[in-house]
Amino acid sequence: MANLAKFRRNRxxxxxxxxxxxGLVSIGFSGVNKLVTPAAAKIGSEETLVxxxxxxxxxxxxSCHGLNGQGTSDxxxxxxxxxxxVHFQVSTGRMxxxxxxxxxxxxxxxxxxxxxxxxxxxxxxFGPGPAIPSEEQVNEWQNASVSEGGxxxxxxCAQCHNFAGSGGALTNGKYAPSLxxxxxxxxxxxxxxxxxxxxxxxxxxxxxxxxAAIIRYIQELNKSENPGGxxxxxxxxxxxxxxxxxxxxGVLIIxxxxxxxxxx
Amino acid sequence: xxxxxxxxxxxxxxxYVDSRVGFxxxxxxxxxKVFPDHWSFMLGExxxxxxxxxxxxxxxxxxxYKPSMTEVIYNGSYIPxxxxxxxxxxxxxxxxxxxxxxxxLIRQIHHWAALFFIAAMVVHLLRVxxxxxxxxxxxxxxxxGLGLLTLGLLAGFSxxxxxxxxxxxxxxxxxxxxxQALPVxxxxxxxxxxxxxxxxxxxxxxxxxxxxxxxxGAILALVTAHLLLVWTQKHTQYPGPGRTEKNVVGxxxxxxxxxxxxxxxxxxxxxxxxxxxxxxxxxxxxYGPYTPDQVTAGSQPDWYIGFLEGxxxxxxxxxFNIFNTWTFSPNVLIPALILPGLMFALMGAYPFLESWITxxxxxxxxxxxxxxxxxxxxxxxxxxxxxxxxxxxxxxxxVAMAFNMSINAITWxxxxxxIVVPPLVFIxxxxxxLGLQRNDxxxxxxxxxxxxxxxxxxxGFVEVHSPVSEAELPKLLARxxxxxxxxxxxxxxxGIKTPKYRRQLMKAKLSAWWTKGDLPIPTMKEIQSGxxxxxxxxxxxxxxxxxxxxxxxxxxxxH
Numbered sequence: 171m172a173n174l175a176k177f178r179r180n181r182x183x184x185x186x187x188x189x190x191x192x193g194l195v196s197i198g199f200s201g202v203n204k205l206v207t208p209a210a211a212k213i214g215s216e217e218t219l220v221x222x223x224x225x226x227x228x229x230x231x232x233s234c235h236g237l238n239g240q241g242t243s244d245x246x247x248x249x250x251x252x253x254x255x256v257h258f259q260v261s262t263g264r265m266x267x268x269x270x271x272x273x274x275x276x277x278x279x280x281x282x283x284x285x286x287x288x289x290x291x292x293x294x295x296f297g298p299g300p301a302i303p304s305e306e307q308v309n310e311w312q313n314a315s316v317s318e319g320g321x322x323x324x325x326x327c328a329q330c331h332n333f334a335g336s337g338g339a340l341t342n343g344k345y346a347p348s349l350x351x352x353x354x355x356x357x358x359x360x361x362x363x364x365x366x367x368x369x370x371x372x373x374x375x376x377x378x379x380x381x382a383a384i385i386r387y388i389q390e391l392n393k394s395e396n397p398g399g400x401x402x403x404x405x406x407x408x409x410x411x412x413x414x415x416x417x418x419x420g421v422l423i424i425x426x427x428x429x430x431x432x433x434x
Numbered sequence: 435x436x437x438x439x440x441x442x443x444x445x446x447x448x449x450y451v452d453s454r455v456g457f458x459x460x461x462x463x464x465x466x467k468v469f470p471d472h473w474s475f476m477l478g479e480x481x482x483x484x485x486x487x488x489x490x491x492x493x494x495x496x497x498x499y500k501p502s503m504t505e506v507i508y509n510g511s512y513i514p515x516x517x518x519x520x521x522x523x524x525x526x527x528x529x530x531x532x533x534x535x536x537x538x539l540i541r542q543i544h545h546w547a548a549l550f551f552i553a554a555m556v557v558h559l560l561r562v563x564x565x566x567x568x569x570x571x572x573x574x575x576x577x578x579g580l581g582l583l584t585l586g587l588l589a590g591f592s593x594x595x596x597x598x599x600x601x602x603x604x605x606x607x608x609x610x611x612x613x614q615a616l617p618v619x620x621x622x623x624x625x626x627x628x629x630x631x632x633x634x635x636x637x638x639x640x641x642x643x644x645x646x647x648x649x650x651g652a653i654l655a656l657v658t659a660h661l662l663l664v665w666t667q668k669h670t671q672y673p674g675p676g677r678t679e680k681n682v683v684g685x686x687x688x689x690x691x692x693x694x695x696x697x698x699x700x701x702x703x704x705x706x707x708x709x710x711x712x713x714x715x716x717x718x719x720x721y722g723p724y725t726p727d728q729v730t731a732g733s734q735p736d737w738y739i740g741f742l743e744g745x746x747x748x749x750x751x752x753x754f755n756i757f758n759t760w761t762f763s764p765n766v767l768i769p770a771l772i773l774p775g776l777m778f779a780l781m782g783a784y785p786f787l788e789s790w791i792t793x794x795x796x797x798x799x800x801x802x803x804x805x806x807x808x809x810x811x812x813x814x815x816x817x818x819x820x821x822x823x824x825x826x827x828x829x830x831x832x833v834a835m836a837f838n839m840s841i842n843a844i845t846w847x848x849x850x851x852x853i854v855v856p857p858l859v860f861i862x863x864x865x866x867x868l869g870l871q872r873n874d875x876x877x878x879x880x881x882x883x884x885x886x887x888x889x890x891x892x893x894g895f896v897e898v899h900s901p902v903s904e905a906e907l908p909k910l911l912a913r914x915x916x917x918x919x920x921x922x923x924x925x926x927x928x929g930i931k932t933p934k935y936r937r938q939l940m941k942a943k944l945s946a947w948w949t950k951g952d953l954p955i956p957t958m959k960e961i962q963s964g965x966x967x968x969x970x971x972x973x974x975x976x977x978x979x980x981x982x983x984x985x986x987x988x989x990x991x992x993h
Contacts, residue, residue: 272840315517316513316514317513317514317515317516317517317518318517320514320515320518320722321518321722324600324722324728324730325727325728328600328722328728328729328730328731329728329729329730329731330731331731332730332731332732333600333601333720333721333722333730333731333732334717334720336732337731337835338730338731338732338831338835339731339830339831339832339834339835339841340841341840341841341842342840342841342842343834343838343839343840343841343843345834345835346731387514390514391720396714396717397531397532397538397719398531398538398542398713398714398715398717399542399711399712399713399714400712400713400714401714401717402713402714404717404720405732405832406601406730406732406733406734406832407601407716407734407735407736407737407740408732408734408737408740408829408832409832410549410713410715410716410736410737411549411736411737411740413709413713414546414549414550414553414709414737415553415737417709418546418549418550418553418705418706418709419480419550419553419554419557421705422480422550422554422701422702422705423473423477423557425698425701425705426473426474426476426477426480426698427473429473429476429694429697429698429701430471430472430473430474430475430476431473
């Protein structure tokens with residue numbers, strides 16, 4: 171002890187004491203914290219989902235959408251967008267955004283399904299909006315009529331997404347994306363939330379039965395059955411013309427050169 | 435020649451037919467008819483063979499197709515359209531595709547062959563243009579060819595509309611809008627063509643009669659006239675050894691040319707069938723039946739109407755109201771009617787314009803090499819660049835999607851490019867042609883560069899030149915120049931006004947523009963001395979102990 175007391179006038183003693191005190195406080199805090207958190211968890215699993223979402227949101231979304239989802243100059247407010255919108259944007263990989271541009275592109279999602287649901291639950295607390303459709307609602311497409319779906323698709327969707335859902339250009343670099351990778355749930359969510367340039371198709375505009383039929387028709391398209399052979403991207407006559415000039419006429423001209431070549 | 439009596443050597447069957455038909459003299463003469471041989475002379479054949487394929491497959495399709503706009507409920511074997519109301523025309527096209535054995539294949543062959551037909555005509559036209567094959571005496575055949583191209587476009591568009599699917603319906607809607615854009619008579623013309631309001635119940639059956647009767651008949655008649663003229667005027671040929679304006683060097687019709695041409699027919703049929711079997715074309719089952727309240731992204735016509743689609747898409751929106759009463763829309767009239775009218779009028783007038791400018795009224799059976807007519811070649815590539823830009827403009831949405839670009843930016847780029855790019859292409863092409871001419875002239879006057887450098891005893895370096903080969907010489911000598919007309923005097927020495935002063939002035943200016951940058955034609959003496967020098971240089975090279983190479987062996991036959 172005497173040795174230690176002798177050390178107390180050392181110039182590093184105060185620093186050492188400071189670190190010791192800091193360590194004591196942090197250990198004490200984590201102990202108290204551990205006592206508090208399990209108590210909150212007991213209230214319900216919804217709350218943990220929201221909390222988890224809150225943490226993920228603060229980490230991955232708040233830099234553009236604001237700490238409370240109020241929006242900043244880099245991103246819109248999320249109050250009232252609803253869980254369906256968050257689930258659509260995050261599960262298609264559009265959010266978080268890679269770079270600002272005319273349109274956010276579909277890419278590999280950054281969050282797994284559980285994290286996505288947590289984010290959706292958290293954002294839903296900002297204000298009322300469309301909820302993620304239930305499994306029964308989405309799976310209704312399996313009982314829907316494919317030909318009715320086709321008729322509805324051509325009336326409501328084809329003008330932007332093209333006759334086979336291959337996508338199409340919109341103004342100023344925006345576009346209606348290809349539907350080839352969209353899952354039934356994502357299609358449903360897109361219809362009720364209207365992401366980016368897409369209009370919202372409320373249940374008054376398109377009844378749940380009509381939505382199911384449209385999903386059914388898109389599933390039919392995505393089977394990619396081509397009774398006529400290679401489909402050339404299902405983009406219409408432009409690719410057909412390209413193949414004709416490059417492959418068709420190219421081959422015939424090669425043959426013509428071969429026939430016209432003189433025997434030497 | 436006209437000896438038709440039986441001959442010991444001729445087979446009995448031949449005599450049997452000949453004594454009843456009596457064509458042997460004409461046959462004998464014509465079967466030995468000589469055709470020059472070059473791959474570019476077979477492009478027109480592709481069009482002819484495609485037309486034959488179109489007639490054969492088209493006949494098959496008429497057996498099942500029903501040209502009726504009566505509404506029916508589909509109950510065929512394509513499930514995604516079951517129970518949908520549609521026109522009988524669309525339902526019967528679905529039947530051909532899914533329920534008639536081989537129907538899908540024949541339908542797809544028919545459509546691919548239609549694309550080939552017009553593409554081959556265009557490529558053939560380009561060959562004829564760039565080699566000057568339309569010059570006297572073939573101006574009429576040029577016009578016949580343009581007539582065939584026009585009929586081909588009409589046949590294509592009318593056939594494209596027949597299935598009454600969503601895409602072709604949109605095409606017809608655009609066509610109806612173009613008809614309405616005609617000043618004064620537009621609305622009446624629309625009612626006349628469609629038998630009432632668009633789409634009505636008449637247009638499909640009317641297009642059908644035109645597509646299977648009127649147009650193929652007219653095309654057949656023009657093809658016959660086109661080929662008869664080729665036969666009587668004989669085919670043109672490229673300059674080469676032994677080829678003159680007065681002879682034809684090539685193979686006789688029988689057996690060589692018949693074998694080649696006949697074989698080529700099967701190749702064209704084979705390639706078309708392969709495409710029809712392997713690659714989907716016009717998937718009408720995906721487009722769905724036409725109803726005026728639907729439209730699909732990526733609505734485009736087939737490629738041959740693509741330039742008109744482009745001109746329509748690129749045209750800025752201009753519309754006038756005259757006295758607030760009559761709407762006048764030049765934004766449709768100019769790109770869809772005036773522009774193609776102007777294009778075809780210019781093409782038709784071109785051979786006559788050129789011969790007026792150059793003053794060349796001679797017969798031409800030897801073709802021009804494109805470099806030897808720089809202004810013509812430049813005009814051709816200029817027009818081609820305009821046409822290709824229109825194509826891209828017509829596919830602006832697909833281009834925007836494929837390359838992640840803004841459709842608005844593409845449209846604005848095209849508006850500027852259509853005015854800026856063709857003149858640039860003109861200037862660049864003419865410079866390239868003149869450069870190639872200089873290269874030819876250099877070969878004539880100094881011989882060919884051999885790439886072999888010699889060091890002279892004095893220390894200098896020279897490159898050995900070898901004389902141009904016999905086979906190449908006629909090609910290099912084929913170039914001609916045309917006179918520049920003198921600028922006319924408005925009033926002559928006696929104070930009398932020059933008749934047709936303005937026309938003469940224009941002709942003089944145009945001929946100066948036509949021949950701008952032309953190189954002088956070397957005299958035979960200059961060429962001979964040039965070739966002689968090259969030969970001497972070679973011999974000198976031998977003296978210095980250079981190993982004889984391939985060039986020497988070829989050129990040694992020169993003297």
